[in-house]
Each structure stands twice: as C-alpha cells, then as structure tokens.
Amino acid sequence: MENLTYNSPVLQLEALVSSEQNTYPIFLFFLIVYVLIVISNMGIMLLITKERSLHEPMYILFCNLPFNDVLGNSAVVPRLMVDMFRPGSERYISYTDCVTQAFSYHLYACASHTILMVMAFDRYVAICNPLHYTTIMTTGMVTKLTASAWGAALILVGILLSLTIRLSRCRTFIANPFCDNASLFKLSCENTYINNIYGLVYTAVLLGSSMACIALTYFRIAVVCLTCKNKSLNSKALKTCSTHLTVYMIMWLSGCIMTILHRFSGVSDYRKGAALLMHIGPGILNPLIYALQCTEIRHVIVKILHSKNVRP
Template identity: 30%
Template sequence: MRSPGLNVTSLTLEGLAQLSDHRWLFFFLFLAAYLFVLFSDSLVVYVICSQRNLHRPMFVFVAAVLLNSLAASAAVYPKLLSDLASGRHFAQVSHAACLCQAFAVYSLGGSSFMLLAAMAFDRYLSICRPLRYAALVSPAAVAALLLLCWLLPAVMVCGATLLAGRLPLCRWRLSRVYCDIYSFVSLSCGGGAAMLSEAYGMLCAAAIVFLPAAFVLFSYGRILSICLRRSRAFSSKALHTCLPHLLVFVNYSVSAAAELLHRRLQAGGGSAASILTSVLVVVVPTVFNPVVYGLKMKEVLRHVRRLLSCRRAG
C-alpha cells in the first residue's frame, strides 16, 4: 500500500554539506559572480536604453536577455549566499518559498530559450528577407514577441508548479542548494499524480526549450546557407552579427544539458560534482551573457568604453 504522504511544510536543502569544506571560497566566488552580473548586465542594458542608435530590434532583444538573466540571478544568488554565510550544513526553506523559487528558475530558464528563438527570427528576417524586415519586425511585433517570450513560459511553468505543489511528499531532504520543480517529483510518493506532473513537465520542456532550440538551429542553418551563396563581405558581416547570439545559445544549451546530467548524478546521491553542476547551471550563463554581448557587439562595446572612460575622467 502506497504511503499517503507526509504533512511537509518545509524542505531541507542538504547540498551545502558538500560545499562546507570550502564554504568561504565558494561564498566569495559566488558573491563576485553576482556583483559582476549586476554591474555588467545593468551597464549593457543602460547603454542600450540610453543610446538612440541602439534602439533597434536586435539590441532590444539583447537587453531583454540580460534583464532575464538579472531576474534569474536574483532568484538564486541571494539565497545561496545567505545559506553559505550562515555556517550551517543545510538550509531550511518553506514549502511555498521552495515552489516560488522553482517557478522562477524554470520560467526564466524557458524565457531564455524563447528570447534566443526571437533573436534568431530577427536575424533570419534581417539577412534572408531584408526587403520585408522593416514591415515584419515593427515595434509592435517586437513588443508582442517579448510578451510571448515571458508569458508563455510563465503560464506553462505555473501549471507545472501547481501540479508539483499538490504532490504528496514522502521525503523532505533534498541534495540541492536551490529548489526546482523536478525536485518535488523526486520527493513525492509516486503514483498517478507524480506521473501526470512528469508528463506535463516533458510537455513544458518541449514547448519552451526544445522547440525554440530547434527553431534557432533551423534559422541559423538557413542563414548559413544564404551566406554561402553570397559575397565574402556580406557573409562576414552577417556571420559577425550572428556570432554573439550563437555563443549565448550554445552556452544555454550546454547548461541545459548539464542540468540533465545533474539529475542523473543526483539519482545516485548528492555528490560534490552533482551540487557544483546544479550551481554552475545558473552561474555560467549569467556571467557569460554580458561578456559576449559587451565584447562581441562592436556598437555596444564602443558605447560601454565611452561611458566608462567618461566616468574615470570625471
């Protein structure tokens, strides 16, 4: 007979125990990463917002990706830093707070792939349909795309969060340092509710991760085929504008693959490698994005240098 579940009001995150031997080293590394993300993302977004010549769809999407990255960082870094500084080998988090963090992590993660798909669509139209670009990528169309990129993942992940929140839990100890929806399924007593939650989770992943990723690959494949038939100068310019987006896409894809690897590792227990993988899934993309967009996009880099040089001179 299957257990009806426990009346779990809080969960214990035991991942800190794997980091305890070098707790302060990790604390300062994550603090430096978070401060870098706050400064660099805010700087690039400010430059894009303040410079009229950057008020173009491509840069609007860049700003959206960085704002999304800032929100994802705020969902993980402060709690992680607080837990590391506490000196405890585990963190206690309420059931509701854990669900909220899980919703934020998954929703913003899905929005990242949706935004990258929107950027790929923008580059595809710009390079492959230049005569229709201005008509198709209007300010209203850009606003609608941004709304879709944030609302669709939020709505779908909200459904997954509600299903996970209703699962009867037979355990309350979790070998992680932050919450995610899959964790609730792994702690549940199983049964039809858990299977439904897993099936809906796969549907969400297909809609907001795998389909956008496939669209990105298709779009850049079409761009590459066009470039191969054009002049070298045209191909070089087109590929240069696409390179930052491709680097960020690869970064997110590797992080998503690392999350799947982490689940495999977690199935055999919470090893140090498993815990570090779960943290790096969040840390690497947030740190990598502003570096790529700040250094690889000449228009942004030029304004960033000018702004920093003016502040030093002042």
C-alpha cells in the same frame, strides 16, 4: 532528515559544501560572481536604454536576456550564500518560498530559450529580408515577440509547478541546496508518473523547439550568405550570428547536462555543480560576449570610456 510529516509547511535544504574550510572561499566566489552578474547585466541594459543609436529591435530584444539573468540569479544565489553559514539543523525554507524559488529557477531557464528564439527570428529578418526589416520589425512586432517569449515560458513553467504542488508530501528534506521542480515532487510518496512524463515532454519540447528554430534560422541565413556573395553582408551576419549562437550553445549545453544528471542519484555533487553552472555561467558570459562581439555596443562603451578620460 526525512520524517513522515505530511504536508509540512517547512522544508530543509541540503548543504552546498560539506567542509567548513571551504565555506568562506566558496561564499566569496559566489559573492563576486553575483555582483559581477548584476553590474554587467544592468550596465548593458542601462547602456542600451540611454544610447539612442542602440534603440534597434536587435538590442531591445536582447535586453530581455540580461533582465532574465539578473532575475534568475537573484532568485537563487543570495539565498544560497546565506544558507552557507547556517548549520544543517537551521537550513529551513517555507514550502511557499520553495515553490516560488523553483518557479523563478525554471522560468529563468525556460525564458532563456524562448528569448533566444525570438532573437533568432530578428536575425533571420535582418539578414534574409533586409529591405523589409523596418516594416516587419516594428515596435508592435517587438512587443509581440517579447510577450510571446515570456508568455510561453510562464505557461510551460506554470503547468510544470502546478502538477507538483497538487501532490501531498511525506518528506521534508530537499536533496538540493536550492529548490527546483524535481526536488519538490520527490518529496511526495504518491505516484509521480505524470510529473516525470510532463517533465520529459517539457524538456523535449523546449530544447527541441529551440534547437529546431535555431537550426532552421541559421540554415536559411547560411543559404542567403552563400548565394549573395556580398562580403559586407556576410561579415555582419557572421559577427551577429556567432554572438547569438555562442550564447545559445552555452544555454543549451548547460540545460542538457542538468537534465541528464537529474536522472542519476549517484552524481548529486555533479548535478549541484551543473545546476549552479547553468545559473552563473550564462549570466557572466552573456554581457561579456555581446560587449566584445557586437561592434555597435563595443563602440559605445569605448566612446563612453574615452569621454570620461578626456573630460578632466
């Protein structure tokens, strides 16, 4: 439904599934995945908060990641599941709610990269300057790094959405099952050249800076490990860095796929799938990867499970 109502306060969302036969299986899939995301990420945060042995800068900074996963998925997945059972004529969302959802969606994606960048800095200090780690990574430094990660994301996404909400709208149909910036500015009949340029610059700056930061950090870590010849240090560096790098690669690839597919109108189904993968994938994999790869977290989980089994 595309009409010529200007600046309509109500928008219509595209359906996620075209066949009613697939509605219940897909709804069940998203329900299970969302519950797992919330439980696993909240569980990791609670574990780090309660366990004194995990009160280290590395794990405190990591807490930003599961918090962001829960926040980002909660902004999209519940609404998506509710809309599955609404007919197309009733799948409406207010413009304000749509902008809010788009802001949350992009904040989640942007903060994922900035959080991983400050975590990379923490790994760099721990491995390349272990003797000065406690003096550098103080409580104040951890607070500053956390504020920088969220502040940069808020500014970048704030500008992105500000350029979009200034546009008048001549359409009401969102060609996406949820709201994002590209779907919003496509509602306008005005010239969106500035939006496209800033969107590309925003993506290039975010992905480019995070990739450069990670590459430089791991290059310096690799140099230290090769020159140090310390097996214990190399083993610890390999475990912590492989975990961080795996999480980053999942985030980076999903973001690149989403950006590329949004530029082609003929692959809308793949774009929708990639966008949802960007949300669901990291939220499921991040706590799993850290629980299995981080020795300290794994030991705490095993200790808790063992104490519960022994207590009766």
